[in-house]
Amino acid sequence: SQTIHQWPATLVQPVGSPLSLECTVEGTSNPNLYWYRQAAGRGLQLLFYSVGIGQISSEVPQNLSASRPQDRQFILSSKKLLLSDSGFYLCAWSGRGRGSSEQFFGPGTRLTVL
């Protein structure tokens, strides 16, 4: 069966510090991968998605970047965090082809920037 992991679960970082959040998927090959942010009391905002190694699409201009160094690994990064980067970050995967539109989410990382 497929599983998706994220770490860390919780992170508190000072403003201006770098960030690296990891997401890995097991039990599937060549998944579509997604990074979302959920600010307190708000819906999910798609940040990045990837259809393959090294292929990243950015949905919103921001202080963050993403990379996909391996088929089942997706990394969210920042060189210098801002206060507004605080939020709940979710990684998700979906399969390919027809009937694979549902996404499955990792446990999330709660980031607080102070």
Place this chain on the structure above:
Amino acid sequence: EDKVVQSPLSLVVHEGDTVTLNCSYEVTNFRSLLWYKQEKKAPTFLFMLTSSGIEKKSGRLSSILDKKELFSILNITATQTGDSAVYLCAVPASKIIFGSGTRLSIRP
């Protein structure tokens, strides 16, 4: 512009009540509509709807899609405190678009 709108934004009911959550959408090349339940952490998948008028059911939860009027409803009957969560509606378009969610609180 593709969009997904959920209503109400927030709802408080008593245990045992029945609730109906709404999701309307405007997307090009519609394929499916998804419902998720989000408690403290990651959303969990509930239903995927692709055809109009066919009810999907899981226990006390059910959902139906109307592709003509471009909306879906999620029904929860005999609500329990464990149903308290944010319920998210999503429509895959060129990318998946999520509504802002409905925060449902069940009071004992």
